[in-house]
Each structure stands twice: as C-alpha cells, then as structure tokens.
Amino acid sequence: MMEENRVKLIGAARRAFGKKGYSAASMDELTADVGLTRGALYNIFGDKRGLLAAVVHQIDSDMAMRAKEIGERTGDDWGGLLAEGAAYIEMALDPEVQRIVLLDGPAVLGDPSQWPSQSECLQVTQAKVEKLIGEGMLKPVNGEAAARLLSSMAFNAALWIAASDEPKEVLPKAVEAFKALATGLLARPA
Numbered sequence: 001m002m003e004e005n006r007v008k009l010i011g012a013a014r015r016a017f018g019k020k021g022y023s024a025a026s027m028d029e030l031t032a033d034v035g036l037t038r039g040a041l042y043n044i045f046g047d048k049r050g051l052l053a054a055v056v057h058q059i060d061s062d063m064a065m066r067a068k069e070i071g072e073r074t075g076d077d078w079g080g081l082l083a084e085g086a087a088y089i090e091m092a093l094d095p096e097v098q099r100i101v102l103l104d105g106p107a108v109l110g111d112p113s114q115w116p117s118q119s120e121c122l123q124v125t126q127a128k129v130e131k132l133i134g135e136g137m138l139k140p141v142n143g144e145a146a147a148r149l150l151s152s153m154a155f156n157a158a159l160w161i162a163a164s165d166e167p168k169e170v171l172p173k174a175v176e177a178f179k180a181l182a183t184g185l186l187a188r189p190a
Helices: 002-020 027-033 038-045 048-072 076-094 095-109 116-134 145-165 167-183
Strands: none
Touching: 002 027, 002 038, 002 048, 002 095, 027 038, 038 048, 048 076, 048 095, 048 116, 076 095, 076 116, 076 145, 076 167, 095 145, 116 145, 145 167
16 A cells, blocks of 8 residues: 555646756645545655655656666667767756756755766666777776766756756757767777
8 A cells, every 4th residue: 555655646646847857846736636645655755855755766767767768778878878978968958857867866965976866867877888898899997987977077067058048959969079078988980
C-alpha cells in the first residue's frame, strides 16, 4: 500500500511540478488528485522537498536510461559516450525536464552533483571513461576527474538551454562545444 501511494504521489507531483512549477504546486491539490492526504505525503517523503527529490530522481534516471539507449546504438564506446552526452543535453528541450530537473531541482535541492541520480550517472560514465583509457583511446588522465568534467559539461549545457530565451538556437551550440571539448580527451586526434 505504501509503495502504491508513493507511485501515485510521484505521478501527481510530476504532473503538478511540470505544469505549475515547484513553488506554485499545492500539496493539498496534489494529494487530493490521487485520493490521499497531506499526512500520506509527509509519511512517505517527509515534506514537499522530499517529494521533489523523488520526482527529480525519477526523471533524471529516465533521462540517463534514454541517453544510454541512444549511446548503445552507435556501436562503439567512444561514439556512445559522445552520443549519450549530446542526448542528455538535447533533453533540455523537454518542458518537464526544463522545469523540474534543470530549474526547480537545483534551486530547491542544491548542487546536482550531490543528487543520487547524478551520482549513479557519474559511476557509469567513469566506468566507460576508465575502459577507454585502458584501451588507449583516451589520454591517461584520472578517470573520475574526466567523468566528472564530462558529466558537468553535459548538465551545465542543459542548464544553459533551459534558462535560455531561445533554447532551440542554443542547443546546437551546446552540443558542438560539448563534443569539441570531450574530443580533447582522445589520445590521438579523431
């Protein structure tokens, strides 16, 4: 029952936060929409901020999964790493991603590098980077440092798009710069 209520509340919050934004979303309306009380929300998530953290985790995890699927289609590890980063950046055009993950998330939850979903993504990226270093494809730099910089480049490019008045114009600039900077890690020119 508790897991069912958790799923209901995350779904309702995702709709409310996506439509109205975190600060304008009413917890009373949100809980009433799914036939629950505010007490249920507090029991499961602690508070509204805890609910936002669960929603951000879900969306950010979905984004990472979609980016991974796109990367796997390239057929090679280096191309896949670049494609994943570009796909993550492109997801900043999605209004739900913009509002919840890129605008409200950092404003309410703080440093995205400390979010569990970003930590999971970082571990996956680090493993890929270290594999490429081991194969001699990338320069022998610290794998964690390279993974953190690649991840932060993609996230910050997505933030730039989300905050832009012309996100569709910013997107190609952000992807091009991301790829150019990432290519600097190659042990030999591409």
